[in-house]
Amino acid sequence: MDAKEQLRDAAERLALTLAQGGMQKTTARVMTALLYTEQDTMTAADLCEELSISSGAVSTAIKQLIPVGLVERVPAPGSRRDHYRFREGAWATLxxxxxxxxxxxxxxxxxxxxxxxxxxxxxxxxxxxxxxxxxxxxxxxxxxxxxxxxxxx
The missing domain is CATH 1.10.287 (Helix Hairpins)
Structure with missing residues (x-):
């Protein structure tokens, strides 16, 4: 198993744990995808592809994660798409x-x-x-x- 697969598996295990604790499963998967990614930011399309979920599911998850301070929308010069990342200091904010x-x-x-x-x-x-x-x-x-x-x- 390569490093990318190991990260994906770790993210999925954490998402499952969060879902068992009461977070919506898709929201947990989006959050952990952003937490475990090696990229600086991800677009909704990136999340759809990575998680094999619909754009509506990503949008709903993002709408839940931004207000609680876990995820933030960030500017991406030259891109017309919204980019998201796991926030620095998110745990203390939460x-x-x-x-x-x-x-x-x-x-x-x-x-x-x-x-x-x-x-x-x-x-x-x-x-x-x-x-x-x-x-x-x-x-x-x-x-x-x-x-x-x-x-x-």
Whole structure:
């Protein structure tokens, strides 16, 4: 097996893992194709050919990956086609967006605590939930910033 086949297989394994974790399969395949490519950028046509999927499937995947900060559209002088690449710093950006989910979970825990009596099994579980998400909301931003400094330094 040559290096290109090994990269393709590794990308497909990661895409399968991401799909099992809840990401749409085609979106996961497009993301991993851009992550594992040896090219600086890929066009939608490149992705269609590489993955044997339709242009509509690529377009849908790209529309999901750009807003979360994993993929970006980049200029390609002399080309009329859009070019895409996996974003530098994408992982830290993705984790930074978890702050919204942390706040949603904190709010949900508080709503439940407000609705239940103290000393109940429900209150105990919700307090643990609240404590966990309070901890994560406090610690995660500092960890991401530490990563960014270490990685860029």
């Amino acid at each position: 984790m930074s967006q978890q702050n919204t989910m942390l706040n949603v979970m904190l709010h949900a825990a508080q709503e439940g605590i407000d609705a239940t009596g103290d000393g109940t099994p429900t209150a105990r579980r919700l307090r643990e939930m609240q404590d966990f998400y309070t901890f994560m909301a406090r610690e995660l931003p500092a960890q991401i910033e530490s990563w960014r400094k270490q990685y860029q330094g």
